[in-house]
Amino acid sequence: MKLAKFVPLFALLVLAGCQHNLPPAQFHADGRPAKLADWHMVEARDGKLELNAGVVPYSLNSHLFTDYVHKLRTIWMPKGTAAKYTADGPLDYPLGTVITKTFYYPRAVDGKFDDVARTLDYSGDFAGQGLDLSSVRLIETRLLVKRKDGWTPFTYRWNDAQTEATLLRTGDVLPLTLVDAQGEREAFNYIVPDEGQCVECHEANMHSRAIQPIGPWARHMNRDYDYGHGRENQLEHLAGIGYLTGLPKLSEVPRDANWRDPGASLDARARAWLDINCAYCHNPNGVASVTGFSLGHDTPENHKLGLCKSPEAAGPATGGRLFDIVPGKPDESILMYRLASTRPGTMMPEIGRSTVDREGEALIRAWILSLKGNCDIVR
């Protein structure tokens, strides 16, 4: 019944969409295709960034901060395959799944190519199935591809003409300037990651060294999305088009808070922000497991969450503060010092940003202020 309900919708979507004769989306089982266009997932056509048939956009309840960049996320699976629902971790994606994430900025009002808008408003970016290239600055499109031997990352850097994106394994640095609605400017270096850095964040388990997607988990995707013909829950949408099996009733699916949702509790918003921004490393099996400091949604509220905990190896990045988190005292918490820094070696996350997430910082500050308890020294 569910399927019957959504098939017509999907047909409508395809009709209304803009896959103007794109060759079918393609999974490459090996090799390193030189151009993003070799995959036929997202392509620049006629002044728009378009999604191919079967390439489904999605969003997350809370997202990783990357210098205020906006991200267009898509997912595609080979014909006849589907992901299996999992309550925790990434959905169990089939061989051949291609996840893309296109990093772009809305352009600043001055229209200069290297001036980009600092805005958390994503609502106007993506109408229906296209991204209007005259109003955005495309930076890069990253792919995670599920191959026989596991997920494989690729980064494609867009050219200045915004016509094609080319594989870049060794990273890049782009000097850009963020401009906010009041005209305040902040120059920064946008860092395109190298292949080694992709893995630093996506390596979920230090023992297996397997890499995995960070965003497309049930708890992060359990939200509505505007598909251009009305809003629909993303997981139900995936199930409806045959991309997801085993989805339980939505009331049984976990859902992380949107960190900017004023209707959610401060604790839920802060923990969702920490989870998506930190827990890919700061989890009991992750890169930062050696710190004994976890920031997952399920980390108990004790020393494991950094409460009154001495840092393992922060060195000067303690900022002279004693503990990871001091309840009620953000300015005595190492966490705040590192969120407020942009210096490599001091800042957290360690890579992936060159500016401070001001709104995220304010949220975590308010959360630490709300925590009860103290770190009194015992002798």
Added chain:
Amino acid sequence: MRKTLIAVAFAAVLAGCNGQQAAAPQNQADASFESKLQEQLLDAKPGSVIEIPAGHYHLKRGLSLRTDGVTIRGAGMDQTVLSFKGQLVGPEGLLVNANDFTIANLTIEDTKGDALKINHGRNITIHGVRTQWTDGSKTSNGPYGIYPVKTQNTLIEDSEAIGASDSGIYVGQSTNVIVRNNKAHGNVAGIEIENTVDADVYGNTVTDNSGGILVFNMPSLLMDGHGTRVFKNHVYANNHDNFAANGSAVASVPAGSGVVVNSNPKVEIFDNDIADNQTANIIVSSFYSTNYASKTGMAAGYDPYPKGIFVYGNRLKGGGDSPSGLEFKALKTAMFGINGRFPDVVWDGYSDPKFKDKQLPPEDRICLQDVSGVLDADGPGGYKHPSTDIKPFQCTLPKLPAVVLNPEPKL
């Protein structure tokens, strides 16, 4: 002592850590060297040997490797230098997550974060590697020079660590480790063995750090350590100002410390030459005297008392004449006079209250032989009732077995 340290560290942090630094210019040769090396690391297969020829290379991005069985080899510590002075993307110089890894004969310089970090891996060999911050000993230097963490069967030899703002050579949460014939100077800690099981530290020359060789257990990490032998080292004049940022474990170490055991059980210190460390040649202490011990922050089961410590057969000379920290200065003057000195061993006086008024199990005692004396500083009593009674320390302990690397490292 604590206040001074906080003030010094804070000033240093203010001076050293603000904002982004402009990137040093990178010429075309450096840029193509960097991308080639990155690609070699990305495409390495088990058995690959990556040779880096002689040269002084400027890199902008931290390097990483996650393939097993790879060897990285330079032309010599003085010949092959990877400089990260203009590092934009970091924080490490080289980050490794792999087994059967060997790195030899090169220098890693001026990284924003740690110079060489190996996070999770078996059979790690580090030979003839220098890590250095070239602008002197500064709080804004990266924390660790050579830094294996959560590794097994690890050898660090014939290497040199200079200028780290935490520890020059830092082995954390690892098992079966040998650290031999290295040099460490100008760091806050020369060599630190932390939360590590079975380590042999020998033949090293450790001088001009704030603390020479440290054997620590910190709370709430993945594992607790025990079983470290410190022998045949030269540990002298580690009197450098402590320039660590407060909050880090080594910030609690008084400048002028030779060998320090903190909260770590089963440590044997023998056959070393230890001299002229102005706070004390040997310190045995508890996490409680670091001033970081908060009830909330310590995992249940963490034992903050050093137990089963055996010191014997060392050649000890000088030292203890100008201790750091107000409490220690006052204590020294009160006990030994303006021109006096602490005896060879200072113990902070914290012992497990579980055994109060009871005999400590023999294997948990602190046993001191061949030393000029001991000072029980009475930390728990606020340094009010110090004692120099050596009697409670006159004992012997079974010797620890030597660490055997298996498989044996090949170069």
